[in-house]
Amino acid sequence: MSQVTAPKSSPKNSPKNNPKNNWGADLFALLKRHEVSFLPFVPDAGHADLIALAQADNDMQPVVLTTEEEGVALASGHWLGGKKSVLLMQSSGVGNTVNMLSMLSNCRFPFVTLVTMRGEFGEFNSWQVPMGRATADVLSAMGLSVHIVTEEDKLIKTIDAALYAAYSSDQQVAVLLSQQLVGRKEW
Amino acid sequence: MLQRREVVSKLNHHRGDALMVTGLGSSSYDLHAAGDDNRNFYLWGAMGGAAMTGLGVAMAQPDKQVIVLTGDGEMLMGIGALATIGVQQPNNLSVIVLDNGHYGETGMQASHTQFGVDLPGIASASGLPVAMSVTNEAELDRLIEAITAQQQGKGGAIFASVKVEAASPERSLPIVDGVEIKNRFRRTLGLQPL
Numbered sequence: 130m131s132q133v134t135a136p137k138s139s140p141k142n143s144p145k146n147n148p149k150n151n152w153g154a155d156l157f158a159l160l161k162r163h164e165v166s167f168l169p170f171v172p173d174a175g176h177a178d179l180i181a182l183a184q185a186d187n188d189m190q191p192v193v194l195t196t197e198e199e200g201v202a203l204a205s206g207h208w209l210g211g212k213k214s215v216l217l218m219q220s221s222g223v224g225n226t227v228n229m230l231s232m233l234s235n236c237r238f239p240f241v242t243l244v245t246m247r248g249e250f251g252e253f254n255s256w257q258v259p260m261g262r263a264t265a266d267v268l269s270a271m272g273l274s275v276h277i278v279t280e281e282d283k284l285i286k287t288i289d290a291a292l293y294a295a296y297s298s299d300q301q302v303a304v305l306l307s308q309q310l311v312g313r314k315e316w
Numbered sequence: 317m318l319q320r321r322e323v324v325s326k327l328n329h330h331r332g333d334a335l336m337v338t339g340l341g342s343s344s345y346d347l348h349a350a351g352d353d354n355r356n357f358y359l360w361g362a363m364g365g366a367a368m369t370g371l372g373v374a375m376a377q378p379d380k381q382v383i384v385l386t387g388d389g390e391m392l393m394g395i396g397a398l399a400t401i402g403v404q405q406p407n408n409l410s411v412i413v414l415d416n417g418h419y420g421e422t423g424m425q426a427s428h429t430q431f432g433v434d435l436p437g438i439a440s441a442s443g444l445p446v447a448m449s450v451t452n453e454a455e456l457d458r459l460i461e462a463i464t465a466q467q468q469g470k471g472g473a474i475f476a477s478v479k480v481e482a483a484s485p486e487r488s489l490p491i492v493d494g495v496e497i498k499n500r501f502r503r504t505l506g507l508q509p510l
Binding site for chain 2: 167190192193194195196198199200201202203204205206207208209210211212214228229231232235236237238239296297298299
């Protein structure tokens with residue numbers, strides 16, 4: 130098990146070796162406050178609680194993707210139709226999105242993605258390291274503002290700011306959730 | 317063989333209130349040639365993103381019909397989109413591929429569909445309830461009937477591969493400014509810029 134004790138409300142279907150977090154419910158409530166009901170995702174252990182909460186809520190639309198760039202186009206289309214989204218992915222998936230991110234700057238689509246990090250802090254699997262190291266630079270190079278959260282008490286505040294910037298002034302913001310926050314995958 | 321401009325002109329004529337999203341290159345030129353419209357969202361890049369952009373609109377506007385018009389190369393690049401659409405089962409989305417078997421924008425190199433890759437087969441296996449191959453006028457009429465039926469609430473997501481001649485009609489260029497294309501599209505839905 131990870132170093133963080135699982136809350137009682139954790140979804141039963143979370144894999145045993147995935148770290149649990151305590152902020153899934155707070156984040157879910159924040160998304161609701163911002164009227165975000167559309168959550169495209171490629172699964173990641175760090176997002177498991179949020180995805181499970183969304184799947185259990187009739188007012189939320191979690192949309193499973195085959196690859197992360199689908200989520201960029203999907204979120205863009207959803208805003209064309211007038212609705213807000215948050216894309217959930219892992220750092221490795223950022224590499225899959227690069228050219229699709231050009232939509233965001235070309236059309237100035239408001240955009241928020243929450244990226245759980247791998248290969249960044251205490252990583253066991255070296256194959257995760259190159260993309261983990263490049264994640265923030267790649268997003269910045271494509272024109273997104275990047276916020277890195279390493280401490281739990283900054284998490285909600287940062288995502289709140291990201292959502293506000295995106296949906297009040299057409300900003301594109303990535304919030305990277307450090308392995309210091311999400312815990313490392315135990316093997 | 318069907319001609320892409322005539323196919324798109326006919327589809328546009330029968331679009332009713334549908335919103336349309338086009339993939340980069342010839343599909344965008346074809347729809348622009350058929351008649352510029354604020355309800356058209358033309359992609360000029362983001363190859364592979366047309367179907368997902370259309371799905372995003374369709375899920376945000378469930379009472380509107382959405383038609384994605386793209387090429388075989390663009391569809392192949394984002395082929396996983398068909399699996400994602402199959403999971404969501406939007407009953408207001410059509411994805412129409414103008415399949416000329418070539419990458420027309422880059423020198424007419426052969427695409428996978430010339431080697432037997434079956435796009436309607438992939439769409440059908442992904443769970444789209446209507447997946448058709450259109451090779452002549454009669455089949456094009458059946459596609460238009462399916463779109464009309466969908467508008468009336470009959471039938472779910474539609475996929476069609478329309479086999480068209482590998483020709484390069486004169487380019488008909490829509491505006492390039494993505495912000496303007498976005499804002500004018502959203503205004504048709506009563507949505508104002510931030």
